[in-house]
Amino acid sequence: MSRKIANPAKQADGKDYLAHIAYDSVVFGFSGDKLKILLMEYRNTGLFALPGGFVGRKMNLDDAVRAGLEERTGLSGIYMEQFHTFGDCNRQDASVLKKIMKANGIEAEKDHWLLDRFISVAYYALINYKAVKLQPDALSDSCDWYPVDALPQLILDHGKIVEKALQALRWNTDDRIIGMKLLPEKFTMKELQQVYENILGEQLERANFQRKMIASGLLTRHAAQFTGKAHKAPYLYSFAEKKTSVF
Amino acid sequence: MSRKIANPAKQADGKDYLAHIAYDSVVFGFSGDKLKILLMEYRNTGLFALPGGFVGRKMNLDDAVRAGLEERTGLSGIYMEQFHTFGDCNRQDASVLKKIMKANGIEAEKDHWLLDRFISVAYYALINYKAVKLQPDALSDSCDWYPVDALPQLILDHGKIVEKALQALRWNTDDRIIGMKLLPEKFTMKELQQVYENILGEQLERANFQRKMIASGLLTRHAAQFTGKAHKAPYLYSFAEKKTSVF
Numbered sequence A, B: 001m002s003r004k005i006a007n008p009a010k011q012a013d014g015k016d017y018l019a020h021i022a023y024d025s026v027v028f029g030f031s032g033d034k035l036k037i038l039l040m041e042y043r044n045t046g047l048f049a050l051p052g053g054f055v056g057r058k059m060n061l062d063d064a065v066r067a068g069l070e071e072r073t074g075l076s077g078i079y080m081e082q083f084h085t086f087g088d089c090n091r092q093d094a095s096v097l098k099k100i101m102k103a104n105g106i107e108a109e110k111d112h113w114l115l116d117r118f119i120s121v122a123y124y125a126l127i128n129y130k131a132v133k134l135q136p137d138a139l140s141d142s143c144d145w146y147p148v149d150a151l152p153q154l155i156l157d158h159g160k161i162v163e164k165a166l167q168a169l170r171w172n173t174d175d176r177i178i179g180m181k182l183l184p185e186k187f188t189m190k191e192l193q194q195v196y197e198n199i200l201g202e203q204l205e206r207a208n209f210q211r212k213m214i215a216s217g218l219l220t221r222h223a224a225q226f227t228g229k230a231h232k233a234p235y236l237y238s239f240a241e242k243k244t245s246v247f
Helices: A061-073 A094-105 A158-171 A175-184 A188-199 A206-216 B061-073 B094-103 B156-173 B175-182 B191-200 B206-215
Strands: A017-030 A035-042 A052-056 A080-085 A119-126 A142-145 A217-221 A236-240 B018-028 B035-042 B054-057 B079-086 B119-125 B142-147 B220-222 B237-239
Touching: A017 A061, A017 A175, A017 A188, A017 B018, A035 A188, A061 A119, A061 B035, A061 B142, A119 A158, A119 A175, A119 A236, A142 B094, A158 A188, A175 A188, A175 A236, A188 A206, A188 A236, A206 A217, A236 B175, B018 B156, B018 B175, B018 B191, B035 B191, B035 B206, B054 B061, B061 B079, B061 B119, B079 B156, B119 B156, B156 B191, B175 B191, B175 B237, B191 B206, B206 B220
Parallel strands: A017 A119, B018 B119
Antiparallel strands: A017 A035, A017 A052, A035 A142, A080 A119, A217 A236, B018 B035, B018 B054, B035 B142, B079 B119, B220 B237
């Protein structure tokens, strides 16, 4: 877990990495009422970015991303999914990179490999919010949680990457996976609804949501616990065993 | 549509392209009873591969893929979806590339850019089988349809790319899109079932399939045409207007 990645910005020719290829990760965690993602703040710049990195010449792409995520979060065995590769020409903006490097005391030559065009392979990860121990990278002075509905301005096309990650989450065919990775093993209907509302970015009608979720067959309801209080505790649910899909 | 792409194999340093980045496309068409994909056969090698290419330094990734697809098929406005980027180290096999280049009269130096490591961004496309006018690329002597359940051995990890494309098709949340792009506007229940069977790679029970499809609300049934024959023609269906999803 404490494997140290060298600072790629200090290597002018980037010969230890695959040129033109970066990765970015959208790391989701559920704080109990809000869906949040991890952002890095670059030292002395006020610039925010998704945690990301580069692919070592002898490293599998997935392994590079996983190593980066593990380093940022202190977790291993993270659930992650690659969801899109961003390859437009106009996502390049050498001035942003120069600013970040300069703020870190690195004067980049014009032909520094990081100033060239990059495509970015993007992943989303679903992690246990409470288990994380955050760690900034070589160029950042913070790595912290931000609610998806109130993000600061992000560099380059990172805002677009977050949008697409949310879309990928919405399209994930297995609601169980999303729920299981973001919620505790047992959860209330309210918590489940909040996860959905955060992912969808809209309010859902409570009774309707509850009826549909129960009809879906996704959930197992557990016996209500006797609390001795006037208002009984809400039912707890967990995800049922996977059933086969229609087709 | 007849835009000519230079032969990237003849450019030893690959300076007009982004190093390390290739794309591959899995082009699906429905012949009436079989789901098929396009494969290139490289001249004098017996090697089969997915149609693919490289990304010009000043070209958006999506545009490069679209241009390649248009050149191979003679079609414009093709429906395509990026589905995965393959980035393992072991997908590199310089000997295969050397063989293909040699068979085309190109003696590649050891540091030829095409012999270096590549990641491949993979797309699937759904096209109108009958409208296509196939065109091999600079290194191939044929570009032709092959049924997905009887493909020849493919180079590198292209077999794995096809598998993942089929999985992406199965996971596509909008059955309407798949059906609309692969079937004529009006189709029989049998044709629809055959598309599904080919995508899923398994036989479906007729009555059960029909019942589920009708219950799904995806389809509009059209009035049966009077044919004057003893056996009446099968009902024709089309895809209904999009309804909103559960959430």
